[in-house]
Amino acid sequence: MQVLSHSRNGNGVRVGIVVAQFNEIVTDRLQQGAVSQLEKYGVNSADMTIAAVPGALELPRVTKLLANSGKVDGIIALGAVIRGETSHYDYVCSETASGLANVSLNGPVPVMFGVLTTDTLDQAISRAGGKGGNKGADCADGLIEMINLEKQI
Numbered sequence: 001m002q003v004l005s006h007s008r009n010g011n012g013v014r015v016g017i018v019v020a021q022f023n024e025i026v027t028d029r030l031q032q033g034a035v036s037q038l039e040k041y042g043v044n045s046a047d048m049t050i051a052a053v054p055g056a057l058e059l060p061r062v063t064k065l066l067a068n069s070g071k072v073d074g075i076i077a078l079g080a081v082i083r084g085e086t087s088h089y090d091y092v093c094s095e096t097a098s099g100l101a102n103v104s105l106n107g108p109v110p111v112m113f114g115v116l117t118t119d120t121l122d123q124a125i126s127r128a129g130g131k132g133g134n135k136g137a138d139c140a141d142g143l144i145e146m147i148n149l150e151k152q153i
């Protein structure tokens with residue numbers, strides 16, 4: 001039986017962060033959480049490539065471009081989609097999620113889904129460094145594990 005090792009060593013790992021500017025009061029905190037957590041694993045700021053996009057729906061395209069650039073070993077996609085009065089929320093959430101999943105499944109590097117989909121701003125703030133933790137930091141944890149796992153396959 002071969003058991004692949006469980007490693008969170010980020011030394012030499014190159015990470016892309018693609019962050020939506022829509023609801024930046026939330027996404028800035030997600031980005032801070034991701035960067036701080038990556039630094040705890042030894043990822044140097046010089047090995048982080050950060051790209052800002054207008055909104056969550058633009059995340060899949062830029063994530064795909066970055067994934068195919070050869071410049072990163074994995075990507076964290078960050079956003080905050082907060083329900084409004086119309087069905088627009090549903091389309092933004094579903095198309096962003098499916099687009100990012102497609103890039104991760106069919107592209108060369110793993111992509112972590114760090115897009116909050118909430119009914120209220122308070123719910124989003126809570127999950128961007130509040131009582132609900134920080135989804136950006138959580139994505140950093142998972143990305144380092146995925147990169148190290150895929151190196152063993």
Ligand SMILES: Nc1c(NC[C@H](O)[C@H](O)[C@H](O)CO)[nH]c(=O)[nH]c1=O
Pocket residue numbers: 020022023054055056057058079080081082083092
């Ligand atoms: N309402 C939210 C959006 N909407 C904008 C879209 O993401 C997109 O930028 C626009 O439809 C143009 O293509 N984006 C978020 O990230 N969060 C929202 O709550």
Ligand SMILES: CC(=O)[C@@H](O)COP(=O)(O)O
Pocket residue numbers: 081082083084085086087088089090092
């Ligand atoms: C998630 C959205 O697109 C949403 O913020 C848009 O708000 P509204 O449905 O009131 O136009």
